[in-house]
Amino acid sequence: MRLCGEYLAARDGRPTARDTRLTQAIGVLTSSFDAPGADPFDALLQVGERALEAGGLDLALGVAETSTELRQRSKGAWRLRGRALDGLGRGDEALECYERHLTLLRDSETAVEVARRIDTLRRRRECLEEAAALFPESGGPLRDLTARPTSVAVPEFTAFVQARMADPGPSDPAVRRLLDLYGAYRRLVERSGMPDPLLGGSTPVGVGGLRGLVAGRTVCLVSNASEVAGSGLGAEIDGYDLVVRCDSFRLRADGTGERTGLHAVSLRGAAPWDGPAWTQPAGIRLVFGDPAAAWRRATRQRLAPGAQEHIGDASLRRPLSDPALLGEDRRDPGTSTAFTVLRLLDFLDVSPRLDLIGFDKPGRLRPEEAEWVMERATHVDDSKMRIALR
Incomplete structure (x- = not known):
């Protein structure tokens, strides 16, 4: 608490959004001491994470050192300490903390990131x-x-x-x-090195390559909505030649199906490279994002070797606004991943069948996106939550 107070007292200038989140985290820590059932330790780690985000590396390290003294088998505390030391350029000390964290870790996705560092x-x-x-x-x-x-x-x-x-x-x-x-x-x-720069033999593809991979195949874009998971449509979904899923998804064989032919993800936030690695197996992985530098860093850090056969290259990172493709500058930067990949597949126009499943209710797409879909729909089957564009 003394370190937090000193940090806040020394800060000057107009606070950023990250500063505000750090201040809120300190407030939660303060109130957790008197709240029944609250765990001040979790709140302490949250202060450390927010301090890292706000650039307060010395505060983050102080919090991390306190955390590892309190609980020497805390995975989160050792990772926080490693990240703080890493940010301060104290590589050998960070390495020791990362290795300690890895010995306590069972989460394979996080383990990949720590092992890379x-x-x-x-x-x-x-x-x-x-x-x-x-x-x-x-x-x-x-x-x-x-x-x-x-x-x-x-x-x-x-x-x-x-x-x-x-x-x-x-x-x-x-x-x-x-x-x-x-x-x-x-x-x-x-930047962090890549243990396997070729990503397990994954092949980069541009627009022409993607067209060739999609040509002549029936395509189904599946929503992540809970209704799909309980729909019983799994066998029908897996019956399409190419099953498309977006962002973070979970599979339930009887509802969502088990196959993922194409996984599309959009980079969001100020530091999209800090997210978990994309370890879900997929035939093709498309990563949408701008600016180019953030896209390159995120793909370097989050693509997992062997998790995909083909990777969309830089020519596919912003298909809606790229003048070499659609060039639709009127599109909002917040366009959903589902609509971005749908619009790209529609533009390629090489699939005999292009269906959406689970996008039949409001809120699954932005209003203008849903309007675009319904204007071009050739058939709607409410019983199977299916909208056909071909």
């Missing part, structure tokens, strides 16, 4: 150690950088490389290898 920190350390070994007489200080914040390590490593470029010079094989290691290190500081 552990791999990144280890590879950064290996770059520094190999660089030091290239120059036994002068490289000793590089080994010490593994335990120092990246704010210190990066400029010192840079200075070391510049000195070696001057003497013995870029013609030396050791210097050329040093440059390779320096480039790898800087990339790993900027």
Whole structure:
């Protein structure tokens, strides 16, 4: 509570939305001490998470250190401590916390993300150690950088490389290898590495590739509504050549069917790359998002190796507003994922049958989207929640 008070007292300027969420979390923590049945520990972790979001890394670390002292087997506390140390550039300490978190973890999706970060920190350390070994007489200080914040390590490593470029010079094989290691290190500081850059053999596809994968196949776009899960339509849904699902979904064989031929997801929020990995098996995965930099970072961090056979490339990241495709600038940026993928499939116009299941009630699509669908519907079957566009 002292750390929280000091943080709030030192803050100046107009608060952002993230600052407000942190203040609210501190308020919840304060009130949880007197609330019957409330667990102050959960509220404490929430303060740490909100502090990370707001950029209060020192506060987040203080909260995390307190949390791990209170409960040494708390998965969330060790992950919070690792993230705070990671954000402060204290890679070796963060690595220890991530490894401690991983030993306590049973959630496979989160484990993939933590394992990726552990791999990144280890590879950064290996770059520094190999660089030091290239120059036994002068490289000793590089080994010490593994335990120092990246704010210190990066400029010192840079200075070391510049000195070696001057003497013995870029013609030396050791210097050329040093440059390779320096480039790898800087990339790993900027973003997490990918243990499998080819994602288990997944094939990138553009508009032409997607057209070829969809051509001649019957297509069904399935809603995530609870009515579908209890509909008993599972066998009919799986009978389509290509079953399309959107965002976060759950399968129930007798209601939703079990197959996913195409999974479409839209990136939302200020940091869409921080979401869980897309581990649901799918034949094709399309990720919609703008701007391009956020899209690239999110796909790097959230695509899971082997979870898809084909991945939509950058040409498919914003099909509605891209002038090379539909170019419908009037579309709202908040367009639903379901309508985005439906409009894309309709535009390709290569499927003999294009049906929607579970989108027959208000609220499943935005009003203007539902209007577009009903204007083009060729048949509506209320008994099976089906709207046919072909």
